[in-house]
Amino acid sequence: xxxxxGIIVLFDVENALRTRSLDGNTYWFDNMKLFGSTGVGSEQxxxxxxxxxxxxxxxxTEQVLNWLPAALGSIPPTVPRNYLxxxxxxxxxRTLDELAGLDAAGGVEEDDVKRLQRRVGKRARKxxxxxxxxxxxxxxxxxxxxxxxxxxxxxxxxxxxxxxxAVTEKIMYPAQYGSPDMIYDGWYWAATVDTSRPGxxxxxxxxxxxxxxxxxxELVWESVDLTCESNLKIINDPKRNGFTGAGxxxxxxxxxxxxx
Amino acid sequence: xxxxxSIVVMVDAVGALSDRTLHNGNxxxxxxxxxxxxxxxxxxLVTAVSPGQVVQWTPIHIDVQTPVEIxxxxxxxxxxAPAPAGAAAMPRPAGHSAAASHPAPAAAxxxxxxxxxxxxxxxxxxxxxxxxxxxxxxPGVPYRYRLALRLHEGPNSVLHIDSPALMCV
Numbered sequence: 001x002x003x004x005x006g007i008i009v010l011f012d013v014e015n016a017l018r019t020r021s022l023d024g025n026t027y028w029f030d031n032m033k034l035f036g037s038t039g040v041g042s043e044q045x046x047x048x049x050x051x052x053x054x055x056x057x058x059x060x061t062e063q064v065l066n067w068l069p070a071a072l073g074s075i076p077p078t079v080p081r082n083y084l085x086x087x088x089x090x091x092x093x094r095t096l097d098e099l100a101g102l103d104a105a106g107g108v109e110e111d112d113v114k115r116l117q118r119r120v121g122k123r124a125r126k127x128x129x130x131x132x133x134x135x136x137x138x139x140x141x142x143x144x145x146x147x148x149x150x151x152x153x154x155x156x157x158x159x160x161x162x163x164x165x166a167v168t169e170k171i172m173y174p175a176q177y178g179s180p181d182m183i184y185d186g187w188y189w190a191a192t193v194d195t196s197r198p199g200x201x202x203x204x205x206x207x208x209x210x211x212x213x214x215x216x217x218e219l220v221w222e223s224v225d226l227t228c229e230s231n232l233k234i235i236n237d238p239k240r241n242g243f244t245g246a247g248x249x250x251x252x253x254x255x256x257x258x259x260x
Numbered sequence: 261x262x263x264x265x266s267i268v269v270m271v272d273a274v275g276a277l278s279d280r281t282l283h284n285g286n287x288x289x290x291x292x293x294x295x296x297x298x299x300x301x302x303x304x305l306v307t308a309v310s311p312g313q314v315v316q317w318t319p320i321h322i323d324v325q326t327p328v329e330i331x332x333x334x335x336x337x338x339x340x341a342p343a344p345a346g347a348a349a350m351p352r353p354a355g356h357s358a359a360a361s362h363p364a365p366a367a368a369x370x371x372x373x374x375x376x377x378x379x380x381x382x383x384x385x386x387x388x389x390x391x392x393x394x395x396x397x398x399p400g401v402p403y404r405y406r407l408a409l410r411l412h413e414g415p416n417s418v419l420h421i422d423s424p425a426l427m428c429v
Contacts, residue, residue: 002327002385003321003324003325003326003327003328004324004325005325006325031325034327034381034412034413035377035379035381035383036379036380036381048379050377050379050381050383050385052383052385052386061385064324066325235377235378235379236378237377237378237383237386238386239386239387239388240373240374240386240387240388241373241387241388241389241390241391242330242332242333242373242387242388242389242390243333243373243389243390243391244373244391245373245374248314248388248390248391248392249391249392250391250392250393250394251315251335251391251392251393251394251426252335252391253335253394253397253403253426254335254336254337254338254339254403255337255339256337256338256339257335257336257337257338257398257401257402257403257404257425258336258337258338258404259338
């Protein structure tokens with residue numbers, strides 16, 4: 001049975017936000033190199049889709065694509081979904097313990113208070129119109145709270161749509177699906193492919209990144225929508241019988257079977 | 261009598277590759293014969309068949325993004341018949357060396373079919389593994405076959421078992 005395709009799309013979020021473009025800031029990686037994908041790991045990925053058909057012309061194997069977005073220089077997407085909230089809360093608990101400790105020891109040094117203030121960190125709000133981002137403390141890539149405005153962890157890039165010739169020409173049928181896999185926030189994009197029309201087809205991926213901006217003395221995550229492109233290369237070959245190389249025949253049994 | 265019998269080969273490709281064997285629970289064979297097959301769910305499946313039935317083998321992988329295909333099915337001969345020329349021309353992947361200590365079974369056939377796609381790459385998904393049960397099988401005697409699976413590509417990608425069989429009832 002044919003394998004499903006996994007396509008990792010890795011984004012250099014910081015650079016993309018600075019240049020306001022995904023050009024030069026995406027890395028595409030699929031698991032179909034053995035069947036002829038080219039440009040694996042680069043921005044010029046051409047994903048092979050090896051279709052098959054029976055002798056009557058009907059499609060034999062369903063090809064399925066799965067896209068897995070990831071961000072460079074972020075806390076890995078494989079940590080549990082509540083990691084950010086847990087880390088923020090753990091830091092709060094430590095700070096409270098230390099505050100209590102200061103009081104018990106008698107005098108309170110100004111330096112100690114300042115240190116603890118830094119530990120409290122900063123909180124970023126989402127704009128009223130935004131969706132999907134939970135209000136949370138800023139964490140750096142090591143998962144500690146931070147007050148620094150340039151050492152923080154970006155929220156994961158979100159695929160918002162897949163369009164382009166491969167979709168309008170009905171080569172693939174992408175959709176977003178719910179998933180018990182929380183690595184991708186419970187949602188993922190997948191598509192089935194019509195392999196009956198060989199050729200190279202482009203598609204456009206619509207990506208939402210999030211940028212931290214200061215507004216009215218408040219830090220806010222604002223969405224930035226960008227696009228990037230990739231390709232599918234559809235080929236198609238007839239199925240053949242594994243024993244005969246052509247149609248079905250009599251099984252090649254020996255006159256005397258092996259014993260033992 | 262059923263016209264068709266399906267044999268489904270379930271494979272844990274990651275387990276098999278890291279164990280370098282299809283045993284240790286990395287493969288399970290099940291058929292839908294109603295004539296009294298034995299050892300369902302194991303690598304030792306004996307499928308009960310009758311002459312004229314069509315038998316089809318289908319691999320299913322547990323991890324849907326791992327490539328698992330049947331590379332060959334060879335019925336093992338107990339006679340001194342020489343291996344056909346096609347089998348000798350087959351490169352023997354490293355995975356086969358483990359079987360070298362057993363008496364080399366003369367493969368009846370089922371190898372060497374061209375699995376190259378139009379882009380010049382091997383793609384064993386192109387092969388359909390089915391055939392008609394011939395007349396003349398000795399009833400009650402298992403005809404064992406070597407089932408070779410290809411998991412991705414490379415020198416360690418092909419693994420096989422010699423334990424499953426067809427038996428005429």
